[in-house]
Amino acid sequence: MITTNEGKIKREEFFEVMQKILPGSSYVELDQLFERLDIKKSGAIDYEELLHSAAGENFLKNILGLEDDNSSVKALSPRKHVNLNSFQTGSGNKPHTHVHNRNNSNGSFVVKGGNLPTHTKKRDSMESIGSSIAEAESDQGGPWRRSQRTMLVHSDTHHPKDLDTIHQMKLQLQNLREDNKKAKPLEKELRELRSAMDVMKSDNQRLELQYDDVKKELEAVQSERSELQQQNEKLELHCKQMENRMESAVVQPTTNEEDRLDQIQKLETTILELRKDTDTLSEQEQSMHRTSSTQRDRIQTLELQNTQLQQQLSTMANRLSEQSDTSEGLQFELLRTQDFLHKRMKSAIHLKQEVIQLLKRLGFFFFLFFFFFFFFNKQIFKYVYEPSPKNKQENNIQFRVKRLSRNMSLEAIKLANEATVQFDLFFFHPPLLQQ
Structure with a gap:
């Protein structure tokens, strides 16, 4: 199956390759994916342009969840993991495109912003969680800082395997580009x-x-x-x-x-x-x-x-x-290169599944962390600290912080599930993601 008409893959050949890799995909889904990858709308996918151009590189980074900085191993971490570092510095050093307003009636936070893309809203929601925790810390005090350090230590030691897998995948992509450069003169x-x-x-x-x-x-x-x-x-x-x-x-x-x-x-x-x-x-x-x-x-x-x-x-x-x-x-060399491409695409699918599992584990970890943290705080306030009329306001603050933390844990689980669905939509249904 040689596809190359000056480094391009036509529609029928693209369908044959994708049906081997994703046998459960329908014709409509593959056609929508082809239209997504056909940047010039010429009826053929220029995979050399996808591999070497900025648009193709951004597309692969969005699929694999990579950062734009390629200078260190930390740049290989998932975007959600990098956004969690906002817990350490409040709302972070990056300027936000939305405003956090506090609703005093129910103790929740409302995020207001413009018409942002779906994945941008999810990232800003994670940053809003970090800013909310920073505001609660200013009211409560020291235990938040210790809990943040504990959570970051656990999160850093939680997925070195996933970081290694992502790093290996990036090396494989670089090798694929080198093989493509070697196959171009052929x-x-x-x-x-x-x-x-x-x-x-x-x-x-x-x-x-x-x-x-x-x-x-x-x-x-x-x-x-x-x-x-x-x-x-x-x-x-x-x-x-x-x-x-x-x-x-x-x-x-x-x-x-x-x-x-x-x-x-x-x-x-x-x-x-x-x-x-x-x-x-x-x-x-x-x-x-x-x-x-x-x-x-x-x-x-x-x-x-x-x-x-x-x-x-x-x-x-x-x-x-x-x-x-x-x-x-x-022709034998080109066939061997195409087999190599198929293997790399299968590796990308396997990496996507591992990233989904990582997001689920992170959501479960947030839930357990907030549950045990507020359970022990409740016991401490119950047996050590006796409420008095002077401390009614502090008890009200404690109740509000407890309710806010419960809402935040539920939102973290919801965001993890939405990130999984968003990853699925981005990889298998890119036109639906644009809508």
């Missing part, structure tokens, strides 16, 4: 060889036509030669007849004068006829010599052309065999 050479083979085939057809013309001319010359031989035989027969007539014209001498005169007249008449016939025969013989010499020259010329054409045909056959061997080798 494709150019293959195109040149194919064009040369087309030229050689046209030359071969032209030589075969010339060879057929030469064969026809040889057949015509042989037919003319046979006709000349028949004419020569006729002339030889005529000469024999004339000789017989001359012999019959010679008679025995007689003593009668009148008979002698008659015989002399007959001989003179016969001699005149013989001279005329001889002149005619000599002219015919000369024309036959001229024709035979011309035909001989033509035969020699045609034989020489036939020899040259046979040599050219043998040379062209050898070149065609060599070109076909080279073309088969290049």
